[in-house]
Amino acid sequence: MSSVIMSCSGTLHEQERPYTVAAYYFPNYHVDARNEKIHGAGWTEWELVKNAKPRFESHRQPIEPLWGYTDEADPVAMAQKIDAAHTHGIDAFIFDWYYYDDGQFLERALEEGFMMAKNNDLLKFALMWANHDWEDIHPFDSREDREMLYPGKITKETWDKMTDFIIEKYFSHPSYWQINGAPYFSIYDLTRFIEIFGSVADTRKGIDAFREKARKAGFHDINMNAVVWGRTVLPSEEVVSNPAALVEELGFNSFTSYVWIHHVGLNQFPATSYDSVSTEYFKYAEEAVKEYKIPYYPNMTMGWDASPRTHQATAFENLGYPYMPVMVGNTPEAFKKSLVTMKKFADQRLAGDKIITVNCWNEWTEGSYLEPDKVNGMAYLEAIRDVFGKINQ
Numbered sequence: 001m002s003s004v005i006m007s008c009s010g011t012l013h014e015q016e017r018p019y020t021v022a023a024y025y026f027p028n029y030h031v032d033a034r035n036e037k038i039h040g041a042g043w044t045e046w047e048l049v050k051n052a053k054p055r056f057e058s059h060r061q062p063i064e065p066l067w068g069y070t071d072e073a074d075p076v077a078m079a080q081k082i083d084a085a086h087t088h089g090i091d092a093f094i095f096d097w098y099y100y101d102d103g104q105f106l107e108r109a110l111e112e113g114f115m116m117a118k119n120n121d122l123l124k125f126a127l128m129w130a131n132h133d134w135e136d137i138h139p140f141d142s143r144e145d146r147e148m149l150y151p152g153k154i155t156k157e158t159w160d161k162m163t164d165f166i167i168e169k170y171f172s173h174p175s176y177w178q179i180n181g182a183p184y185f186s187i188y189d190l191t192r193f194i195e196i197f198g199s200v201a202d203t204r205k206g207i208d209a210f211r212e213k214a215r216k217a218g219f220h221d222i223n224m225n226a227v228v229w230g231r232t233v234l235p236s237e238e239v240v241s242n243p244a245a246l247v248e249e250l251g252f253n254s255f256t257s258y259v260w261i262h263h264v265g266l267n268q269f270p271a272t273s274y275d276s277v278s279t280e281y282f283k284y285a286e287e288a289v290k291e292y293k294i295p296y297y298p299n300m301t302m303g304w305d306a307s308p309r310t311h312q313a314t315a316f317e318n319l320g321y322p323y324m325p326v327m328v329g330n331t332p333e334a335f336k337k338s339l340v341t342m343k344k345f346a347d348q349r350l351a352g353d354k355i356i357t358v359n360c361w362n363e364w365t366e367g368s369y370l371e372p373d374k375v376n377g378m379a380y381l382e383a384i385r386d387v388f389g390k391i392n393q
Contacts (some may be wrong), residue, residue, distance in 0.1 A: 017389040019346060019354045022092040022177070022297075023085065023361040023370060024128065024258065027109030030073035034105055038136065038149065044069075048139060048365045052308035055316035056270040059326065061307065063364065066372035072362075078113035081371070082123045085361070088381035089388045090370075092124035092177045093361060094186065099129065099165075100150045101158050115173065124177035127170060128186035128227065128258075131193060133236040138365075141311035142319050146235060152192040156206070159196055163210045167217050179254075179353060181220035188227045188258065190246065191238045204250050225297070226255045229262030230284070233321055244292045255292060257299035259359040259368065266304070266325035269318040274303065274330035278338045282345060289349045297355040300342055302380055303330035305367025326367065332379035339387040358384075 028035075028045040035043050046069040052062040070077040085093065093114065098105035114120055134150040154162070170176055171183045178184065187193050197203040207224060214222050226247045232239060240246055247255055257263065264280040266272040285298050306322035317323055346354040360368045372378045 019343070019356060019388050020091045021089055021356050021358060021384060021388055022094050022124075022126070023090050023358040024363070025093040025095045025109070025361045026363050027072060027095060027106045029069075029362065029364075030071050030106075030108050030113070032106055032108065034150075035138075039138065044071075045138060045365055048308045051312060052365075053312045055307045055310070055326075058328075059270070059307070060375070061305075063367075064374040065364070066374050066377060073108040073112045075113055075116040075118070078109070079117040079119050081361070082114070082117055082119050084372075084378070084381060085370075086119075086122040086391060088378070088385040089390055090123070090358075090361075090381075090384065091391065092126055094126045094128050094177075094184075094357065096130040096188075097127040098134070098150075099131075099154070099158075099162050100134075100152075101154050102150075105134070105150065111169075115175075120175050124175055125170075125173075126177040126184040126186070127166065128188055128225075130188045132189045132234055133192070135235065137309050137322060139309050139311045140322055142314050142317070142323055143311075152189055152236075153195045156196060159206055160209075163213060167214055167219075171214065171217070171219060178219075179223045179355070182223040182253070183214065183219060184223045184225060186225035186227055186256065189237065190226060190228070190240050190243070190250075200246065200249055207251055221253075223253045224251065226250070226252045227258050228255045228288075229257065231262055231265060233259065233261060235321055248293055252294060254295045254297055254355075255288075256297040256355075256357050258357075259304070259366075260299065260301040261304055266327070269325045270316065271328040272325045274327045274334050275337075277301075277304075277327060278334075278341070282341060285345060286349070295350070295352055295355075297353075297357055298342060298345060298350075299357045299359060300335075300339060301359045301368055302335055302370060303327045303367045306365065307367075308365040332376055332383055335380055336383035336387060339383055343387055356388075 030044060031042055054061050072078055095110050114125055131152040133148060133152045136147040136149055176183055194200060194203045197206050211222050228243045260277050260281040263284040264277045289296050304327040306324060307326060309322035342356060362369050362371050370380045
């Protein structure tokens with residue numbers, strides 16, 4: 001079954017391939033008022049990229065972006081990203097999207113960059129509500145206590161207000177990603193989500209109310225997607241028990257992963273082999289499609305290196321995020337090899353929509369990015385194009 005993309009003009013385009021590739025997008029590379037309050041005027045996460053240092057022998061840091069330290073809230077800069085994604089076989093950006101009790105955070109990349117880019121009809125976009133606690137880890141000093149800045153748990157009133165806003169502001173946009181007529185909306189942290197409502201049953205009611213509002217707005221349904229993990233990454237994350245039963249009870253339509261290390265431990269410090277993590281992830285994926293009753297959208301991960309988020313003057317010890325092992329050997333060739341494995345997995349194990357998420361378009365300070373750097377150029381994007389093919393649009 002080939003997937004269908006709707007253009008801005010309303011024209012249907014059939015794809016050459018039966019795959020949809022959606023890359024996560026982390027929007028912390030533009031000026032935001034909250035960040036300026038904490039880090040100073042004009043701050044973006046590019047500062048951590050620039051200041052990163054090698055933390056062990058043969059560690060490749062700092063990484064230099066080929067396009068420079070671009071402002072993603074500039075629609076011209078975003079248009080360059082859209083064009084590169086589209087021409088290399090990426091169908092959609094899934095924006096890490098932040099909304100707290102006091103409103104939005106990091107929204108300018110989407111609203112001023114993507115939504116105002118002249119070529120945004122070439123690419124779909126969707127939201128992954130990144131409802132985790134936001135701590136001050138930019139950078140984090142292991143000698144100090146962690147500081148909570150914005151708690152991920154919101155009130156029921158904020159949920160109601162937020163879902164109204166999502167439908168009106170985003171779902172109605174011609175480039176919003178729909179799967180079989182249903183806008184895709186993903187939730188990152190199930191634990192924090194359930195805390196809003198106090199019980200699984202009441203959380204289901206909150207989801208159902210969101211669906212009903214979307215239907216009244218003219219949509220067929222919502223593809224409610226859960227990000228599921230078996231291991232934690234961020235310090236405040238918690239693993240839910242029996243996630244397969246939980247997502248079914250909550251009425252989710254699909255589930256996915258954000259990054260491989262939510263399922264695979266990095267067991268060698270300071271460096272763990274990329275190939276070994278890839279092998280273990282696909283073992284997880286094989287079991288996941290058997291265990292869950294809803295579709296799985298498997299995940300490709302380009303790499304992992306959170307060391308730029310550590311205070312660079314401290315000792316690099318295995319202390320937990322971001323002081324943790326780095327994936328090494330994640331060359332474009334190794335990435336392409338895993339993409340080939342992913343394609344086979346999709347062909348053999350995914351009965352319906354063959355949707356693959358990718359970590360990440362631009363997680364520069366977590367070492368997982370498709371955007372070109374000065375060493376590898378466009379090689380990671382070229383690997384996606386070579387394995388999954390171009391989009392016929």
